[in-house]
Amino acid sequence: MAAEVICVAVIGLGMAAKPHLAALRQLEGPIRVGGLYTRNAERLAAQAEATGWAAYDSVQAICDDPAVDGAILITPPNAREDLVAQLARAGKHILMEKPLERDLPRAERLVARCEAAGVTLGVVLQHRFRAGSMALADLIASGKLGPIRAVRLALPWWRAQTYYDAPGRGTYAQDGGGVLLTQAVHVLDLMLSLTGPVTEVQALTATTALHQMEAEDFATAGMIFANGAVGSMVATTAAFPGSPESLALDADHGAAVLTAGELVVHWRDGTRDTVGELSATGGGSDPMDFPCDWHRDLICDFADALRNDRPPRITGRAALEAHKLIAAIELSACEGRKIKVQP
Template identity: 30%
Template sequence: MLRIGIIGTGGIANAHVQGYLAFPEHCEIVALADVAPGRAAQKAEEFGISAAGYDDPAQMIAEADLDLVSIATPPSTHAQLTIAALDAGIHVLVEKPMAPSLEECEAMLAAQERSGKLLSVVAQNRFRDDLATLKEVVDSGLLGSISHVRVDSAWWRGLPYYDLWWRGTWEKEGGGCTLNHAIHHIDLLLWLLGSPAEVTAMLANAQHDNSEVEDLSVAVFRYERGLAQLTSSVVHHGEEQEIVIQGQHARVSQPWKVLAESSDAAGFPARGGDAERVAAIEAIVANREPLAHRGHEGQIEDLLAAIRDGRKPIADGRAGRDAIEVVTAIYKAGIEREFVSLPLSASDPYYRAGRLVEHAPHFFEKTASLAEAAS
């Protein structure tokens, strides 16, 4: 029975609590911590669990005899808490984004390596049936070489969203929608296609004049032959998120749609298209066994199994680090107005912690700093 601790008791902590509670035969939540006095105990009471409440995360790490800790705190705290837990011999599941800088990510990976424990970064969308299906189709080879990918990480947030004390600042949040919202889709892009060779981007704050950070970015990625484009946004009404993958032989997308053209003698689309290929792709979808657990619950199931089996988790620390590398390249490209080659070198100034805070534009200044988000 694994003993679980959770640091941070804000909204996202609920997904962690519910995820662990789904596997009572494998784990037990024994401790919660939050720097706001009394909030950890309050969260335990809310879920009816007999877990000790701590106002000091460091004290919890030192005293609670934990096997695994979830870190669900603001991004600027992830590295320090993760390293402390790993060095104490505790496995870690840390919320996205892994950390605001590659330097911090590498320090977290170094702690994981020397501790011999597991480090997993939240990538709950890998544990969705529709996206796992998309991955299986891409891996099948039925699409052929990839020509173009369009990713819309489209979210919408009103002005009060940035009133919470740590949001809307480069120092505490680490960035805007590119880091904190599109990180999900960046992870999926890397999961589906691997890392691009080159990135360029533009950043803007279109609608949130109470925030330093961007609320909109558009990036273009170069792969071996094809291109991908990513829109990161918290200004899109309807939050219509989409991934469209155009291959040599067919197109698939999430929400699900499949199309496959065939050529007539003159090179134009032939009537009816490639029905046989469409049928082969749809057969993959029809024959796929649905996931037993999804989202955070699915990732927690995988991590618990990885600890038991002595293997890497599906979404490990390296995957979390690679997503931050792409975010860093987007920010560098947008701020410096240049094309950025990947991988980034450790000698690159944007690799280092603090560089982004020093050089990022303040689109506007933060006008409110609430201790808790309005309910």
């Protein structure tokens, strides 16, 4: 069992670090931040001064620090493989931003490396920690909603061209793709955690004239699920000014609709239940316009997993399921035919 106070280091201080740092400030006490590291010396100094946390001069210094239980890794996907190998060799547990890697084979190698080293790998797919998401998971597990028959997923988000003008953004070399792997991975992971696996997809992806970028900013697919349900998804960052993502499940006893953090259940007897609330999700002009609550709860779960020697709620292996689905969608779009999803 790890120490009661879990000590973490933070690696990577770009845009995605904002909710992590805010969450860690709220969690000081049961979780201690051993220090920060990024290759950008100016950014490192500024964040160390702003937070009062120490600055490491290298990843090796984190590996050599006996007080550090694990690292929160917030780098771009193309910077992960060597860092994970270094941390795993040192026996440091890892909580990693999504996606795991730029493609499925790399993601699978990364998960296997952590498993072989005996280190815990958690993944930041925080949509599962919303109140509405957890309430829907409970409804499905209890059987109250009944078998799921149809699924409708929509992510009508907006990103200005300035977002994709950042070096590497929306490229295969750095990000591994566009809207699917960078934005839609969140709601696809949530969907799979509720519905179970998809077995087949028929898809189309494209880059609209609204963006100058290498990868796709639009994707749509028809899906067949292992439980017999059918579904559709559309995800884009070309839907100005951006609207909250939604996931609708049509089942025998009612229809459940998750819109951002709010769950509305329309029961067949005419009653209606609501859990959670609508909140900003980063779907508009500001990608980081959302609260840190879900990150806070996810980080807290990861620390508790280390403390009690159990898997976190979202393991690296669990996160692979969304990668498998995205790989199948991309292949289907490329080849123009129905594709079976890797089991």
